[in-house]
Amino acid sequence: MTDTMIDVEEFRRQARAWIEANLERREKVRMGRVVGEITTHEQIDKARALQRQLFDGGYAGISYPADYGGGGLTPAHDHAFREEAARYVTPDFGVVGVVTMGPIGRSIAEHASPEFARLHIPAILRGDEIWCQFYSEPEAGSDLAGIRTRATRDGDRWVISGSKIWSSGAYLADWAMCLARTDWDVPKHRGLTWFAIPTHAKGVTVRQIRQINGGAEFCEEFLDEVEVTAEDVIGEVNRGWSVTQTMLVYERGAGETASATEPRNLAPDLVALARRVGRAQDPAARQAIARAHINDYAQFHLGRRIAQRLQGSRNPDHAVAAYSKLAAGVLTPLRARLGMEIGGPAALAWPAGDEVEARPALDYLNGRRISIAAGTNEVQRNGIGERVLGLAREPSFDTNKAFNEVLRNARNWDGKVG
Amino acid sequence: MDSDATEDQRALLDVSVRFMAEASPLAMVREPERRDAAFATTYRNQAAELGWFSMLVPESLGGGSISGNGVLDAALIAFRRGGLLQPGPFIGTNVVADAIARAGSDRLVAEVLGALVAGEASAAWAVAGAQSAGRLDGGVQASIGPDGAVVLRGAKTAVPDVEAGAWLLVTAASPDGVVQAVVAADAPGVSVVPLESLDLSRRFAEVRFDEVTVPADAVLRPRGSIEALLDRQLAVAATLVAAECVGAMEAEFALTLQYSKDRIAFGRPIGSFQAIKHVLADTSLALELSKAVTVAAARTLGAEDDYGPSAASMAKALVGEAAVDLAQNCFQVFAGIGYTWEHDQHLYLRRLTTDAALFGDAAWHREHLCQLAGI
Numbered sequence A: 001m002t003d004t005m006i007d008v009e010e011f012r013r014q015a016r017a018w019i020e021a022n023l024e025r026r027e028k029v030r031m032g033r034v035v036g037e038i039t040t041h042e043q044i045d046k047a048r049a050l051q052r053q054l055f056d057g058g059y060a061g062i063s064y065p066a067d068y069g070g071g072g073l074t075p076a077h078d079h080a081f082r083e084e085a086a087r088y089v090t091p092d093f094g095v096v097g098v099v100t101m102g103p104i105g106r107s108i109a110e111h112a113s114p115e116f117a118r119l120h121i122p123a124i125l126r127g128d129e130i131w132c133q134f135y136s137e138p139e140a141g142s143d144l145a146g147i148r149t150r151a152t153r154d155g156d157r158w159v160i161s162g163s164k165i166w167s168s169g170a171y172l173a174d175w176a177m178c179l180a181r182t183d184w185d186v187p188k189h190r191g192l193t194w195f196a197i198p199t200h201a202k203g204v205t206v207r208q209i210r211q212i213n214g215g216a217e218f219c220e221e222f223l224d225e226v227e228v229t230a231e232d233v234i235g236e237v238n239r240g241w242s243v244t245q246t247m248l249v250y251e252r253g254a255g256e257t258a259s260a261t262e263p264r265n266l267a268p269d270l271v272a273l274a275r276r277v278g279r280a281q282d283p284a285a286r287q288a289i290a291r292a293h294i295n296d297y298a299q300f301h302l303g304r305r306i307a308q309r310l311q312g313s314r315n316p317d318h319a320v321a322a323y324s325k326l327a328a329g330v331l332t333p334l335r336a337r338l339g340m341e342i343g344g345p346a347a348l349a350w351p352a353g354d355e356v357e358a359r360p361a362l363d364y365l366n367g368r369r370i371s372i373a374a375g376t377n378e379v380q381r382n383g384i385g386e387r388v389l390g391l392a393r394e395p396s397f398d399t400n401k402a403f404n405e406v407l408r409n410a411r412n413w414d415g416k417v418g
Numbered sequence B: 001m002d003s004d005a006t007e008d009q010r011a012l013l014d015v016s017v018r019f020m021a022e023a024s025p026l027a028m029v030r031e032p033e034r035r036d037a038a039f040a041t042t043y044r045n046q047a048a049e050l051g052w053f054s055m056l057v058p059e060s061l062g063g064g065s066i067s068g069n070g071v072l073d074a075a076l077i078a079f080r081r082g083g084l085l086q087p088g089p090f091i092g093t094n095v096v097a098d099a100i101a102r103a104g105s106d107r108l109v110a111e112v113l114g115a116l117v118a119g120e121a122s123a124a125w126a127v128a129g130a131q132s133a134g135r136l137d138g139g140v141q142a143s144i145g146p147d148g149a150v151v152l153r154g155a156k157t158a159v160p161d162v163e164a165g166a167w168l169l170v171t172a173a174s175p176d177g178v179v180q181a182v183v184a185a186d187a188p189g190v191s192v193v194p195l196e197s198l199d200l201s202r203r204f205a206e207v208r209f210d211e212v213t214v215p216a217d218a219v220l221r222p223r224g225s226i227e228a229l230l231d232r233q234l235a236v237a238a239t240l241v242a243a244e245c246v247g248a249m250e251a252e253f254a255l256t257l258q259y260s261k262d263r264i265a266f267g268r269p270i271g272s273f274q275a276i277k278h279v280l281a282d283t284s285l286a287l288e289l290s291k292a293v294t295v296a297a298a299r300t301l302g303a304e305d306d307y308g309p310s311a312a313s314m315a316k317a318l319v320g321e322a323a324v325d326l327a328q329n330c331f332q333v334f335a336g337i338g339y340t341w342e343h344d345q346h347l348y349l350r351r352l353t354t355d356a357a358l359f360g361d362a363a364w365h366r367e368h369l370c371q372l373a374g375i
């Protein structure tokens, strides 16, 4: 921080004036939480234009380093802007937007070479580059360090082959941040490297996968001898795990969970639903409504406390971000279930086009995303248990062996240890 | 919750903790006979010197808080009190002092409020009636005479910590709506019948009112509606109980966490078993959520924000349920040793379960939240 940094309230005042002069007001305040239609190319184009406007106004990447085209300010400034802009139309890239501006952009800023960051971060902040994550594979999800996509060095080129899966919004993205194994003869965490791959590069096939909600937002990819150069390595070769840790911190703290402003209206979607089905005076429905709102309120304040803890400390304990993630992973499906209970038969079957009645079922399906994506609830519990509470780890069968050997042993697994 | 404290608040907490550890160490909870009237008086006098009973009273009436947000100051103290399983009518005295400061006659302010702030007397809010389905005015009927004096008949139950010479704030039903009167526990016609209780750190009584006459100037007359005053009283009580509860939760969790690192089974600390680790992770999340809502409620209520009563009910509902879950989960981790009288675990189990139900259980506060929202 420099002495000359603009103070948050002054920044807020300027931002408000800019927002009023440049952005459109939202027609109605968005009702509560996500509805799961998939993002289209037209929406992305609109979002890109709006993002460009923010960038030109100096309000894109407020807390990104100024060197990389950001505002060079703090997360508190960022937060102030979001509060001021809450009732205005801002760029909506859907999941890929959250991923690009959050975990990917931040990991690049912290770990990539300055040349790489100067090339890509301004493009991200302008809305010119949208990124997606190629981490998970058919054979490795929670055990991310166990991925099997292979990158082989060939002079100053790298050749990458393997398959990735569940990559949100890959069909919309320009670039992917891809984790690959570059050394098979060392323990799994020590042979990983991150690469930037253009999603339209030769050898990359992206296929949308249909999800439980009927949309096809996430994708699978086949990487068939995809060529990139040494300049496309993000961070250091074989040191990819430290980048991963940064990534996961931002991913767990990111978006979609808590709202920017304190929720004070009693679960408006559920109240509307209860009224629609004639249960606003039914004690069971009232209990469910209150429960949902209390959890929303608690989740908001938890998120704020965790953010303050991370921002307020010189040496922040990033493991606590798992609390926000686990809260969302537990409370989101619970809230959806409460919606189903309140709706009763109307939540099971509804007239075509009836948004109020259709919503609980959609939330019920969509609500499970956050319990799995970016690390399952169980993985968060391991993280809290071991890294926040300091409990001993489970015995591990793979951390100290060469990854090649681990794969051979796993095939003959009989539960016996040493 | 200490991380939410300012430097001044922390100084107050430090001296308060020193006082509590000396005046009423944890071991004393098992020896209720040591907590007699003399103990209560000494404890209260010392607590008053630390400012424990002045925080919700404006300076113009002889009170004052260090941060300007008296509810937050009181909640921080309550949090530490809970962790050390402290006895005494901290909550009752503050709730009643707040109500008198807002709606008491000049005489109540002069005679009762001053004594409460100074620790010369304590107070309890007599609110729960037996078989009155959660009504705040249940159990006691009031008839109002032509001169404004009130006659009370009926009984309130599970009134916490009614000390000798205490003042009672009685919430009663009358044909003209709710009436709230301040009456001495030793006034003619009032009898205080001690009850046995699950919680060993507090004492409960049934208080009976047999044609008790209360003069007109001992009846609370709020400037706004009586409902608004009741909502406020309830919100203060709910927030402070939630804060005590969160303090006890944190202390109980710390004991359990340590045990799960020390206890060995099958050649490893039991905390390394995922079944235990995941329960502890979930429990600590519930604890973090509990802190978050309680601090939010205290801040909001203390800022005289209209949303204060809603925030307080949310805190009470969330914390109450989380507390009972936490107590059960911690019990399970201790297993056999936790089933013994000697182990502190049951003292927390008893207190947490009681906190969850005091001044409205979770279901009651959820319904109240809907009513406050006009649904």
Ligand SMILES: Cc1cc2nc3c(=O)[nH]c(=O)nc-3n(C[C@H](O)[C@H](O)[C@H](O)COP(=O)(O)OP(=O)(O)OC[C@H]3O[C@@H](n4cnc5c(N)ncnc54)[C@H](O)[C@@H]3O)c2cc1C
Residues within 6 Å of the ligand: A132, A133, A134, A135, A136, A137, A140, A141, A142, A143, A165, A166, A167, A168, A169, A218, A369, A372, A373, A374, A375, A376, A377, A378, A379, A382
């Ligand atoms: C909607 C959605 C979007 C996604 N978006 C992306 C994306 O953009 N990019 C990307 O790369 N990936 C993405 N993912 C993938 C996601 O990160 C993985 O699904 C997740 O990490 C879990 O991996 P898995 O599905 O292979 O389950 P597994 O790892 O096979 O887990 C199966 C079960 O075992 C449990 N388990 C596994 N290990 C442990 C352990 N050590 N202790 C206790 N329990 C354990 C898990 O909790 C789970 O219950 C997305 C997933 C979803 C559902």
